[in-house]
Amino acid sequence: MSTPRAVVIGYGFAGRCFHSYLIGITPGLTLHGIASRDAATRERIVRERGCRTYESFAQVLADPEVDLVVLATPNSTHAELAVQALRAGKHVVSDKVMCLTLAECDRMIAAARESGRLLSVFQNRRWDGDYLTLRQLIAAGALGDVRWIEMAWQGFGAWGGWRGEAVMGGGKLYDLGAHLIDQLCLLFPQAITSVYCRMHHDLPVTDTESQALVVIGFDGGGTAICDCSSLAAISKPRFHVFGTGGTFLKYGVDPQEANMIAGNIDAAVEDPQTYGRLHDGSSERIVPTLPGRWRSYYENIAEVLTNGAEPRVKLPEVRRAIAVLDAAFQSARTGQVVPMEIPAI
Secondary structure, three states: OOOOEEEEEOOOHHHHHHHHHHHHOOOOOEEEEEEOOOHHHHHHHHHHHOOEEEOOHHHHHHOOOOOEEEEOOOHHHHHHHHHHHHHOOOEEEEEOOOOOOHHHHHHHHHHHHHHOOOEEEEOHHHHOHHHHHHHHHHHOOOOOOEEEEEEEEEOEOOOOHHHHOHHHOOOHHHHHHHHHHHHHHHHOOOOEEEEEEEEEOOOOOOOOOOEEEEEEEEOOOOEEEEEEEOEOOOOOOOEEEEEOOEEEEEOOOOOHHHHHHOOOHHHOOOOHHHOEEEEOOOOEEEEOOOOOOOHHHHHHHHHHHHHOOOOOOOHHHHHHHHHHHHHHHHHHHHOOOEEEEEOOO
16 A cells, blocks of 8 residues: 555644654654644644644544544553544554453454454554664573563652543543553563552642552562552662562653653653662672563554554554553452463563
8 A cells, every 4th residue: 555644633742742752753654634623723833744634533434535533542442442433444543552441342342353454552552662672682681581570650749631630531640651551561461360549639720530559460470569659759660670580670661752742752862860770699790671662563553554563562462451451440449469361472
């Protein structure tokens, strides 16, 4: 096929700084347009991106020139918009979180299979440098048999806008937690056997959670912990990994986002002061962080659509992560461990 033409739905933070930017620098994809209901925003889109604009989602679906629809909309809208786009014959990339429940996830996957179109989720943090570094350490056997992984993403204060509204799918667990749980479910590919979540709501300005700790059990006894907080003026390590051969500890976050917002993602270089540390029980060494590469996500999308390449983000993988999130909210409501039977990958 010719170069796939993509339209981004929404020009808020995700649509502006992530999707339209990355599509615009991806060989093999064309940023065909961006949809916004606001006239002033559409004028801004033309100035900043130089592409066509659409007033409505219906206009995008009716345009036969559109190959790929990218959902940079509030989390609660992803499932319905994705199903509509797939049924209209468009390929779909949904921003994370893919959707809010496992039932929504299964509906989206069914629509993709029925339409024969690509459905993918923007799990760009699979290409964070720190995550790639940890995967390399595990593959090299530097940690032995990994038994326990804790990941944290924390800050201080509530988010505003729709991200501060539970009905819209706001809150850190659906947002940053979606990345952490995706990474954890890849690092532990075994079947998922249980999920427990403890959640607080301590901030009167929002009805989203102020703190959420999710404990995931895997077949064979592995344990993964996702800790998201809006009460952390002092943050936990980003990674704390325990294996029979050593322990890995790392603070800090991948630098790509800040450089992308500044307009040059390729300038991202991690500060050596935030490199991770690996201790094997007798000695410790600093582990330089591998370069991250968020570009790889949309490069793969282009290869899938143009050459039939294998998707790097696969639907069984994202379904496992949504199953965990769904069970986490159920556990937080009931105070009980949720037994799971989610297959290995």
